[in-house]
Amino acid sequence: MKPDHVTPCRQFLHPGEVLWEAREYTEYPDLPLVPAPLRAPRKRSARKKGILGALGEVLDRASRPPSGTGESRPGGRLLDNRLVNNPVTRAVGTVAENLNEAQENIEDAVDDAANRALFGRTMEGDWASMAGRFLVQVTNAGGSPRHQALTDRRLFVLTDHASGWRERPPELEVAAQIQLSNIAELRPRPRTVFPRGRFDLVFVDGSWLALSCSFQDDMEAMVGAFRGR
Structure with a gap:
């Protein structure tokens, strides 16, 4: 039936x-997919907002570094800054990012072609x-x-x-x-x-x-x- x-x-x-x-x-x-600027914000009930808010606070507390660990080591911060500001490090990071983006674009194009063949326009x-x-x-x-x-x-x-x-x-x-x-x-x-x-x-x-x-x-x-x- x-x-x-x-x-x-x-x-x-x-x-x-x-x-x-x-x-x-x-x-x-x-x-x-409807572009983000055209999407209306999702409405959440008060109960869902309360649950998500409490969960957010828990995750925020869990993600904070323990007191007295990172900030008491200025040498560590100096080393991190040198690595970040090093031209070679930045260049390697840029190349890796571009390669990842190119691979994702190729995979998306293959998926789009397969979907068009299967479902049409x-x-x-x-x-x-x-x-x-x-x-x-x-x-x-x-x-x-x-x-x-x-x-x-x-x-x-x-x-x-x-x-x-x-x-x-x-x-x-x-x-x-x-x-x-x-x-x-x-x-x-x-x-x-x-x-x-x-x-x-x-x-x-x-x-x-x-x-x-x-x-x-x-x-x-x-x-x-x-x-x-």
Whole structure:
């Protein structure tokens, strides 16, 4: 028996709005990472802040050097300063850092190429495009995106903030939404491997973003509802 996506989505309908389809939202792999300047700060509960604050104090105390150890040895500080300020030491450090950075860049390029071959392109458009703004909204909403719905007015994604190991009732909110008039097409892109239900949300500005259902029949239901409107 499939999970119920209709009931949660009905709770977020506007007066007179008609729900066409509601399906599971599966985050498609290899979506672009939202740049740090566009990310909203994460909200923490007072309890989490208290725990993290206490942990920070413990770690801070543990990282302090014992009294009377390092500061009572000026000769040690002098030796350290000579090593740090030595041109040869600095040059060796710079070369090693550049080599490490080059190796990381090569590894990242190989990973990117492998992901593109496996998952294809996942977004068209910059962060100011409709696709970019939609992905920023989903990311900044936080939680775990669970449901996506198509109505006679819009497409929206619901995220669940009831995360963590303890089971509790869902805490749903709209992560992102786009008016139907701003959607040019839901373009099916079925796959032979999981997740099978990829489709592209194509916006009227020409940008697009890969969305996904776990299974192809769910994707086809979303696409069919849009095309049959």
